[in-house]
Each structure stands twice: as structure tokens, then as C-alpha cells.
Amino acid sequence: MGELVEFESIARLDRMPPIADPVIRSALARLSFRDFQEEFAIRTPVDRRGIIDHKALLEQVSAFVEPGYKWKAPFFDEHHLYWKASYYESAFNVDATLAQDFRDLPINKIWVPREFHDFVHLMTRPGDVPEHFDMKSIVRDFRRRNYLYTITSQIVNLREVSERVVPRTLHKKDGTAEGVIYVDPITRRSFESLEELEARRRRFITQVERHDRDGLIDLSTLTTMSLDESGRVEDAIPEIRDMILPDFARAAGRSALRVDIPYERIAG
Known part of the structure; x- marks a missing residue:
């Protein structure tokens, strides 16, 4: 969804959640959008590199409303932590x-x-565009983690498939046995041999082990197991897969971080 457009009349408090501070409530009734933001909107919280702390953002924005309030949710959508979009379409020297x-x-x-999405655009000012090097590092790290998640998921999936496939005898037209294939009863995919599945799994495991040796991501931070012992990378694969990426919400081709925020479903 797009960023919040300026209200024709910021005085329409019925469009607002229950704001705790009476001074802010009063200001909403008398100030223009621009004047209100200049006086009351907070800077989006960032770390020393200018990278947004989304947990701090949730806490600070939620602090404006009455305790225990459940945000109205006719639907959910994604809030870009880094806005406005135009800043990133024509960022200077980036x-x-x-x-x-x-x-x-x-x-x-x-x-x-x-x-909440509307309210966060009202009560915060966008942060500065981060430095080129920091953005490049974060994009690269995410892609590496996404790749690692993909191959560890393949390893786990291939193990599960190998445990549930069932042999099926192939017959010639005359009814004589021609050979055996292995069929996954869930996906209906067939494999020539169990060795084929294991060979694929071993190739993916080798990629994870090589990934660790190359130091792209320190796998030891993603598992409670000691990876100093021979063969422990393979044992740690399921845990690494579960820890490698945050939990995403996915809908209509979009993907964003799930966050813990109280809400109440309402009719759209």
C-alpha cells in the first residue's frame, strides 16, 4: 500500500486510535497535518549506522495510544520501514x-x-537513507541467508521424502516386471532410486559445509550444536534452517516481517 496521504482535515479524530496524551489529541483537532508533524512526530528510531530498529519503532508508536489498545485490522498490509519511496528512487550519491x-x-x-500503518506515517518522520556500503552489506547478507535457507530446506525435505517414498514395480506390456521406481505418495513425484535422493541431499550438505568454510555466515551462531566435531553440520541442518531467516508474512506476492502487535479484526 502507498504511504499515508495528508488528511483533508486532521481534526477528524474518529479516524484515529485512542491517543493517550490529551495535548496530542487537542493538537489533532486544530493543527494542519504539516504543523502537527513538525511539532509531535518522532524520528524513526535507528542504530548508529542509521539502520531502523523496528522493535523500537513498534514500542514508540504504540506508546502514543492508550495501554492495551487493539489496533483495528480490516486487513493487514506491509509498512516499508524505509520511506518515502521517492527517497530511494533518487537518493543522492547512492x-x-x-x-x-x-x-x-x-x-x-x-x-x-x-x-497502525496509517498511524505510524502520522506519528513518525522518515529516517535518512543509509550509507551505500551499509545497504549493500545488508542486501548481500540477506541474499546469502536466503540462499542458505533454500538449500537447508532442500536437505530437510529430501530426508523427509526418502523416508516416505514407496517402491512401485514397473511392468512391460506383457505383464513381466521391468524395474522399480520410488514414488512420493504426497507429491506423486517418482525417483529411479533411493541413491538418487541421497546424492542430491549430499550435494546440498556439501554446499552448506563449503559455505561455512568460506565464512559467509558463521553457522555456529545458528545452532546450539558444536560444529567443531566432524559431521555435526549435517546434524545441525534442521536447526540452522529454522533459525536462518525471520518469520515472514506472505500475501498477494508480498512478504514482510511478522511482528507481535495486538489487533482486532473488523469488517473492511
């Missing part, structure tokens, strides 16, 4: 393609009730 790739990473969006 590659525009990189900036937009960075902005659109699933880890740089949060999946929130629409009411």
Missing part, C-alpha cells in the same frame, strides 16, 4: 537500484494492521 532493492527486502518491511 545507486538507485541498490537503494530500492534494500528498501524492498522482506526484513525491511513489517506486516501490520492498516490502522
Whole structure:
């Protein structure tokens, strides 16, 4: 969804969640959108590199409303942590393609009730565009993690498939046995041999082990197992897969971080 458009009349408090501070409520009734933001909107919280802290953002925005409030959710959508979009389409001295790739990473969006989405645009000011090097590092790291997640998922899946496939005898037209294939009863995919499945799995495991040796991502931070012992990378694969990427919400081709925020479903 697009970013919040300016209200024709910021005085329409019925469009707002229950704001805790009476001074802010009063200001909504009398100030223009621009004047209200200049006086009350907070800077989007960032770390020392200018990277947004989305947990701090949730806490700070939620603090404006009454305790225990459940955000109204006729639907959920994604809030880009890095906005406005135009900042990343024509950022000064930064590659525009990189900036937009960075902005659109699933880890740089949060999946929130629409009411919260509108409110966060009212109560915060966008942060500065991060430095080129920092954006490049984050994009690269996400892609590496996504790749690692993909191959560890393949390893886990191939193990599960090998445990559930069933042999099926092939017959010639005259009814005599021609050979055996192995069929996955869930996906109906067939394999010539169990060795074929194991060979694929071993190739993926080798890629993970090579990934660790190359130091792209320290796998030891993604598992409770000691990887110093021979063969432990393979044993740690399921845990690595589960820890490698945050939990995403996916809908209509979009993907964003799931966040813990109280909400109430309402009719759209």
C-alpha cells in the first residue's frame, strides 16, 4: 500500500486510535497535518549506522495510544520501514537500484494492521537513507541467508521424502516386471532410486559445509550444536534452517516481517 496521504482535515479524530496524551489529541483537532508533524512526530528510531530498529519503532508508536489498545485490522498490509519511496528512487550519491532493492527486502518491511500503518506515517518522520556500503552489506547478507535457507530446506525435505517414498514395480506390456521406481505418495513425484535422493541431499550438505568454510555466515551462531566435531553440520541442518531467516508474512506476492502487535479484526 502507498504511504499515508495528508488528511483533508486532521481534526477528524474518529479516524484515529485512542491517543493517550490529551495535548496530542487537542493538537489533532486544530493543527494542519504539516504543523502537527513538525511539532509531535518522532524520528524513526535507528542504530548508529542509521539502520531502523523496528522493535523500537513498534514500542514508540504504540506508546502514543492508550495501554492495551487493539489496533483495528480490516486487513493487514506491509509498512516499508524505509520511506518515502521517492527517497530511494533518487537518493543522492547512492545507486538507485541498490537503494530500492534494500528498501524492498522482506526484513525491511513489517506486516501490520492498516490502522497502525496509517498511524505510524502520522506519528513518525522518515529516517535518512543509509550509507551505500551499509545497504549493500545488508542486501548481500540477506541474499546469502536466503540462499542458505533454500538449500537447508532442500536437505530437510529430501530426508523427509526418502523416508516416505514407496517402491512401485514397473511392468512391460506383457505383464513381466521391468524395474522399480520410488514414488512420493504426497507429491506423486517418482525417483529411479533411493541413491538418487541421497546424492542430491549430499550435494546440498556439501554446499552448506563449503559455505561455512568460506565464512559467509558463521553457522555456529545458528545452532546450539558444536560444529567443531566432524559431521555435526549435517546434524545441525534442521536447526540452522529454522533459525536462518525471520518469520515472514506472505500475501498477494508480498512478504514482510511478522511482528507481535495486538489487533482486532473488523469488517473492511
